[in-house]
Amino acid sequence: MLRQEAASLSSSPRWTPSRRDAPPCGRTLASASRPSTEGAMADRSSSSSSPAPASAPGSSFGNKRSYATHRAASSFPVGTSSSSARDTTYPHTFRTPLSAGNPQRSGHKSWTPQVGYSATSSAVSAHAPSVIVAVVEGRGLARGEIGMASIDLKSPQIMLSQFADNTTYAKAITKLHALSPLEIIMSNTACVMGNSTKLFTLITENFKNVNFTTVQRKYFNETKGLEYIEQLCIAEFNSVLMEVQSRYYCLAAAAALLKYVEFIQNSVYAPKSLKIYFQGSEQTAMIDSSSAQTLELLVNNQDYRSNHTLFGVLNYTKTAGGSRRLRSNILEPLVDVETISMRLDCVQELLQDEELFFGLQSVISRFLDTEQLLSVLVQIPKQDTVNAAESKITNLIYLKHTLELVEPLKVTLKNCSTPLLRAYYGSLEDHRFGLILDKIKTVINDDARYMKGCLNMRTQKCYAVRSNISEFLDIARRTYTEIVDDIAGMIAQLAEKYSLPLRTSFSSSRGFFIQMATDCAALSSDQLPSEFIKISKVKNSYSFTSADLIKMNERCQESLREIYHMTYMIVCKLLSEIYEHIHCLYKLSDTVSMLDMLLSFAHACTLSDYVRPEFTDTLAIKQGWHPILEKISAEKPVANNTYITEGSNVLIITGPNMSGKSTYLKQIALCQIMAQIGSYVPAEYASFRIAAQIFTRISTDDDIETNSSTFMKEMKEIAYILHNANDKSLILIDELGRGTNTEEGIGISYAVCEHLLSIKAFTLFTTHFLELCHIDALYLNVENMHFEVQHVKNTSRNKDAILYTYKLSRGLTEEKNYAKSTELP
Structure with a gap:
């Protein structure tokens, strides 16, 4: 199908993605062998009158020969380098409203890994943006139906998603935040200047540092998308065809995404080489970007370089794949109790079997980035260059190194008892691992292996092939x-x-x-x-x-x-x-990354007294504490109890400033997330109700970029929560109404509480408005709690000083006018 399409493109105007708000600049998306800016511009200007040949480097797709033919005829022009978008700028620069006024950002170039991208990336570089997402929305009566297709350039996997969204597009924005995209592709009809869609406007507002590319609407073609999937999806995952056959918008997004990625990568994916799967929005919990930032899930709010985050607490992974999986799980926790319980069983066995724990850790730490290795192996460069050749040779050595670790990993898992670990052991018994390794060893030297150091690795590549073969x-x-x-x-x-x-x-x-x-x-x-x-x-x-x-x-x-x-x-x-057997590496990649994450959970448990959580219809935590605060503090944080049920689903918490209210709210959310990703939690006992959404409203700062005052920001965030919350939500609200006068603040807080009481969402609501506490006289499903403080006599100033205990107790606070205890005159 790709070859036929390439032929058709040779007789039609070339397909070039466009970018908005900037004049043409730089080179076209052609190969690195065309360095001249003037030549590229001339090519662009003449493309409409003189179509580019199908094999031209700058065309949408070159003439894609078969794998064997493509290789047999390979030869390298001396001095050429691999075609990489690192050294290429796009025909037009597509700027967001913010970057348009910033000369340092207006020329921001999109970056894509070259064909020879290393499979030895660290866990840190594993989180560098490398995901390209295509987004399309239905029109007319189908408006609000969102289709997405995304591919990580470090991993040959395409995720498809389609869901119905409301007018706030909360699901779409949250999904994009979880993907952390390098680039977003949308239809040019959605981005028309002065008449852009609401979805496009919201995405550009929320992703100011992300590149946006528009392509013609005709490339969002569901028929072509289905053809792509039939051609590229490996046999083990072809059930996705049944899932997406009637989901036209994710198919349309897939068509535009694959065309664009092959265009900028200057390579095509080999037939039956990609893992393609469908992920519905109901399969994971939703955590919006504001909540993720407030809770410090991935980035510390004081210092972005600090590891004092939930990710930092749990991240003891040894591979880049394990680190990426942990990150994605934290942003999108599971909602299926059975899957979570299977993970917890594995963590429990790892903690109980010391030999298994250290044996697995030793083997897993020797794996390279299997996903990235696969990504390089399944791509066929349109142009044979020295760099492309060097990359293939290097990655074949990496493949041999990876396959040699399968047997030690299988031996380590042999005596496991939990179902999930047994399943991973079963996946390693695939005969294709041995078959591929045997074929490699007939050509590649036994002592060819991955080594650190550029000279060592160059030597390995030179002498990789056995003597007497050529x-x-x-x-x-x-x-x-x-x-x-x-x-x-x-x-x-x-x-x-x-x-x-x-x-x-x-x-x-x-x-x-x-x-x-x-x-x-x-x-x-x-x-x-x-x-x-x-x-x-x-x-x-x-x-x-x-x-x-x-x-x-x-x-x-x-x-x-x-x-x-x-x-x-x-x-x-x-x-x-x-090549026909290489697809078993997808299972190996999943196995290694999951085992790495589970080992990381077990490692975190050994450093603190975490407990295995249960899942019921009640949120009950006995003596739980804040996991990040424990990492920061020299002493163990003060532990507190929590109890929320459907019959008492709202806790109103009072107490003086600095008594621990905000920290307590964050603690509950972090423990909920840890439990839903399959980790033990910091408590003596913990029971959770599965949360389908986690909402927080804690920050009270002004937002200068959007010209929002504290009060306006509060109202926007609380409106977002009220529009999207349901009876499966966990909601944390900290001192609502501080941005306005007391009377209005009490009225707003009272109205919000009444709504949350009615929908049965589990809610923790901190406030300084003691009048709000009297709502328990009208509703049975609300309970008042407060943080205790003690008064200690200060003999030097002859007045009482406040001693914070950080302990949560029943009832409302009795503290009033506590500013008298401060140093203020």
Whole structure:
């Protein structure tokens, strides 16, 4: 289907995504072999009168040859680099209203990983934005029906979603926040200047630092979307076809997304290579972005670099995939009790079996980023370059390293008893793992493995293929070895000639260079021999090169290109043989990331006295404490009890400022989230009712960007909660009505309380309005609580001082006029 489409595109105007509010700038989305801005602009201007050939690098899709043919004919133009959107700017810059006035942000370029993106990324870089999302909304009577399709460029998985949203588009905004997109694609009809849709307006307001791209509405084609899924989805997940067959909007979004991604990546996905799945909005709990920020789920509000967050409390993952899974689970907790209980069973077994815990941790820590590895393997570059070849060779070595860990992982899980761990053990018994590894070992050397260090890894790539498979490759490798030996010999001769302690060093940017030992650092650069050039001093050592060494580095690079070219053809032939079996790696990726997250939960439990939660129709916590506060404090935080039922679903909490009200609210929400992702919680006993939504209204700051006062911001947030809350919600409201006068504040708080009482949502409501506490005389399902304080005699000032106990008790506070106890005159 893709080849037919490429042919049709060759006779039609080229498809180019557009960006708003800026004049044309930079290069078109063409390959890196067309560096000229003027040439790219000329190509754009002439595209309507002279259609680009289907094989042109800048066309929507090149002529996509079959996998084997594409590989057999591969050859590398000397000096070319892989086509990467890192070095490419778009035909138009699409700016948000905020960035339009900011010269530093108005030229913000979209970034996409290149074909050779490393599978060894750290857990930190694992969270760098790499998700592209296509969003489309129904028209006419279908307005409010939202279709989404997203793909993580680090992982070959497409998530489809379709749901009915209300006029606030709460579900759509929350979903996008959870995805943390790099770029959002929408139809050009939704983004018409002066006549844009409400959905587009809300998305641009909420995602000011995200790139927006518009494409013509015709590319949101549900028929093409279904064809893409039929062609690209692997057999293990083809049940998604039944789920999305009548969901036209997510299919339309998928069509536009895949066309756009293949366009900017300058590569296509191989047939039957992607994991495509449907995720309904009802499968996870909804936590809006404001609540996620208030609760410090991922980012600390005082210091964005700090790990004093819920993610920081729970993150002891060893792999990038495990770290990503933990992040997504925190933002979208589970709502299925059976699935949560299975996770808790696993954590319990890990805690009880020390040998299993440390054995798993040892094996999991050796895995690379399997999802990212898959992403590289399933892409077929439109243009064969040295970088593309090097990437394939590297990732085949990573694949061998990963598959060699399957057996140790299976041995570790062999005696597990919980159903989920047994299921993971069963998935590792797939015979395809051994089949792929055997085929790889017939071509790749047994000692070829992942190693740290650019020179070590370069050596592994050069000698990855076994000897005697290609006579020309063996000759090229001997030539390369001779050159490297000549470089080492030349530097040894220079050291002897000048009586200097010189040694051979290597870096990926400079190649081989000379470094002088630190004990001669007192020598000035002027005293060095004249044939040494490009001298630089780093700490207590000198680095430099020579004209002869530069020439030898060039010979070395030329030899490497030949080696990579011949190795690439052998590797591609091998990949074509194992490709039909490679889909088992999706299961392996899921298994490793989930085990890593469960190990992280167990690790967190060993550092504190957490307890396994239960799930009932009651929120009951005995002696629970704030998990982030525990991480920060030298002493264990004060623990408190909580009890909310359907018959008493609203707690009104009073107490002086700084008595612990806001911290207590956050503590309840954090414990609820921890329980719903399958973690133990900080308490002596904990029982939770599943929350389908978690809402908070705690911040009271002005919002200068939207010109909102404290009161306006309060009203916007409380209106959002009232529109979206139901009987399955957990709602935390902190001192509503502070932004207006007392009389109006009491009236607003009273009305909000009455509404929440009527819908049976579990609500914790803190306030300084003692008049609100009398609502318990009218409604049986409300209870008053307060934070205790003690008065201690201050002999130096002859007045009482307040001692905060941070203990929650029944009834309303009796504290009044407590400002008298302060230092104020």
